[in-house]
Amino acid sequence: MQDLVYEEAYQGHIIKIYHDPDAESPREWSNLGTLICWHRRYRLGDSHQFESPEAFLRDLADVSDQSDLSMDQLRERAERKSVLLPVFLYDHSGLAMNTIGFHCPWDSGQVGFVYATREAVRKEFGVKRVTKALREKAEDILRGEIVTYDAYIGGRVYGYVIEQDGEEVDACWGFVGDYETGCLSEAREAVPTSSPGQTRESAAAQARAHA
Incomplete structure (x- = not known):
C-alpha cells in the first residue's frame, strides 16, 4: 500500500495524495x-x-x-x-x-x-x-x-485517488515535484468531471506536462 501523505474533503469527494513508489524515471x-x-x-x-x-x-x-x-x-x-x-x-x-x-x-x-x-x-x-x-x-x-x-x-513523486461514498472514482499517478502545486491541484480539477479507469500511461503523460 502506498504511503498516504495528504487527505481532504472537496466538493463532496475525498482526495487522497500518496507517494508513488513505481513512478517512471x-x-x-x-x-x-x-x-x-x-x-x-x-x-x-x-x-x-x-x-x-x-x-x-x-x-x-x-x-x-x-x-x-x-x-x-x-x-x-x-x-x-x-x-x-x-x-x-x-x-x-x-x-x-x-x-x-x-x-x-x-x-x-x-x-x-x-x-x-x-x-x-x-x-x-x-x-x-x-x-x-x-x-x-x-x-x-x-x-x-x-x-x-x-x-x-528524492522520492517526491505522487499520485491521487478520488473517492465518493467510500468508492474510488478516479486516480492519477506520476506527478513529480511539490504535490500541492501539481498533484493536488490536478486532483481538485478532476473532481467535478472525474471518471474511473485512469491509466498509468495517461498519468505519466500528465505528469510530464506538469513537471
Missing part, C-alpha cells in the same frame, strides 16, 4: 539533455559506456587519448561542441542533485555532467546557429531536467 521521458553520472553505489542518470569523466570529455570534445590536456582544457573544448553543465550529488539521509553544488563538502561532490550537443540544440529549436541567448535557454532547460530528476531520486 524522468530520464525515460523525451529530454533535451543527456545525464552522465559515475557513482560506486547508485545507478544514476542515463546509461553510458564511459569509464571516467575524462573519457567522456575526450569523446565529447573529439580529442584523442594521446592528447596531453588537463580536465579544464578538455571541458573547455567539450563546451565548444555542446551545452554542458556539471552535476552534483548530496548523499545524506536521502539523495539530492543540482548543477550548482552543495555546501557540505563531506557528503556531496560532482557526480557527472548533463549536456546537449550543439546539433541537438539546433534540431530542438529549428535553427542553424546556436547563439549566446539560445545557449542560455538550453542551459535553463538542462537545469530544469535536473530539478525534475532531483525530485524523482
Whole structure:
C-alpha cells in the first residue's frame, strides 16, 4: 500500500495524495539533455559506456587519448561542441542533485555532467546557429531536467485517488515535484468531471506536462 501523505474533503469527494513508489524515471521521458553520472553505489542518470569523466570529455570534445590536456582544457573544448553543465550529488539521509553544488563538502561532490550537443540544440529549436541567448535557454532547460530528476531520486513523486461514498472514482499517478502545486491541484480539477479507469500511461503523460 502506498504511503498516504495528504487527505481532504472537496466538493463532496475525498482526495487522497500518496507517494508513488513505481513512478517512471524522468530520464525515460523525451529530454533535451543527456545525464552522465559515475557513482560506486547508485545507478544514476542515463546509461553510458564511459569509464571516467575524462573519457567522456575526450569523446565529447573529439580529442584523442594521446592528447596531453588537463580536465579544464578538455571541458573547455567539450563546451565548444555542446551545452554542458556539471552535476552534483548530496548523499545524506536521502539523495539530492543540482548543477550548482552543495555546501557540505563531506557528503556531496560532482557526480557527472548533463549536456546537449550543439546539433541537438539546433534540431530542438529549428535553427542553424546556436547563439549566446539560445545557449542560455538550453542551459535553463538542462537545469530544469535536473530539478525534475532531483525530485524523482528524492522520492517526491505522487499520485491521487478520488473517492465518493467510500468508492474510488478516479486516480492519477506520476506527478513529480511539490504535490500541492501539481498533484493536488490536478486532483481538485478532476473532481467535478472525474471518471474511473485512469491509466498509468495517461498519468505519466500528465505528469510530464506538469513537471
